Structure formats: C-alpha cells, structure tokens
Amino acid sequence: MKSTRLCLSCGNPFVPLPHVPRQRYCSSKACQRARRRDWQNHRLRIDDDYRDNQARAQAKWRASHSSYWREYRAAHPAYRERNRGMQRLRNSRRNFEPIANMDVTVSPQPLGSGFYVLCDAHEAGVANMNAWTVHIAVLSAPTAPPI
Structure with a gap:
C-alpha cells in the first residue's frame, strides 16, 4: 500500500x-x-x-494594453457600479479631505502665466489621475484697490 x-x-x-x-x-x-x-x-x-x-x-x-480596464468597465457595468459604490464608501470614511493627485500643490498667491495641470473631477472632492498639461496666459492681473 x-x-x-x-x-x-x-x-x-x-x-x-x-x-x-x-x-x-x-x-x-x-x-x-x-x-x-x-x-x-x-x-x-x-x-x-x-x-x-x-x-x-x-x-x-x-503599456501595450492601455485601454484594457476602460474596455472591461464598459463591458461589465455591474463591476463598474460595485467599484463606484465601494469608492463612495471609502470616501465617506475619510475625514472629508478631498482625494487628489500626489503632485497637487496649494498656491497662496494668484496664478500667474505658465503651464498648469488640470484634472477632471467626476464627483465633488475626487480628482482622478487623468491630467492635462495646459498653458494659462493671464490677460489681466488683479490690481490693488484704490486707497
């Protein structure tokens, strides 16, 4: 045996x-x-x-399958909705601090001319990692109020 x-x-x-x-x-x-x-x-x-x-x-x-998750979410709406619901739950557990990109900075002064990154936020307080680089040209700057 x-x-x-x-x-x-x-x-x-x-x-x-x-x-x-x-x-x-x-x-x-x-x-x-x-x-x-x-x-x-x-x-x-x-x-x-x-x-x-x-x-x-x-x-x-x-890199060679960059649209995989986009296509998967489009083909599986139940997965997409479950994921959104779970993200809402995670957001509700946070201390009301918005989720943002890791490279976002807070500027204490008004924006000047230059290159900036804009992010699309689908829900209030949630910024995703899809960002665009844009050039913003200030056409008129705020002036000091008369004394």
Whole structure:
C-alpha cells in the first residue's frame, strides 16, 4: 500500500507521484493553481531579480494594453457600479479631505502665466489621475484697490 498525504490546498488525501517524492499538493487543477500561486508569492518575497522582472513585464503589458480596464468597465457595468459604490464608501470614511493627485500643490498667491495641470473631477472632492498639461496666459492681473 502506498502512503497518502494531505494536500496543502484542499486538505484531501492523495498518493504522491513516484517521481515527485516531496509532492505536497494533489493533482486537481485548483490545487495546482494554488501551488503555482504560492510558489510565485514566495519567489516575489525572496528574489529581487524575479520581482524586478515581474514589475517590468507587467509595466510592458500595461503599456501595450492601455485601454484594457476602460474596455472591461464598459463591458461589465455591474463591476463598474460595485467599484463606484465601494469608492463612495471609502470616501465617506475619510475625514472629508478631498482625494487628489500626489503632485497637487496649494498656491497662496494668484496664478500667474505658465503651464498648469488640470484634472477632471467626476464627483465633488475626487480628482482622478487623468491630467492635462495646459498653458494659462493671464490677460489681466488683479490690481490693488484704490486707497
């Protein structure tokens, strides 16, 4: 009789393959997927080169599939509505501070001529990361009130 082990993923007993003496997962698709996910998470934690390579590969994929999430949200309205509802809940838990870009600055003086970044806010107090660079030319500056 062959010895059985308990699968680390599903907990069911299985007989390990003879050529894989340290087998810890059964051969079901879900458990093999869990094994690969566990291996990748472990590798990401311990291997800087692997982590860097994965980050570069993901950035390359995002650059070549830049419209993926826009198209996904358009094709899955339930996902879009759930995400919006969750964002509203997160916003309500905040201390009424608006969400803004990380590069937004507050200017104590009036704006002068120059280049500025404008952001579209779909909901009050929420600025998204889609920004435009624009040139604003001041045509008339405020004058000092007469004394």
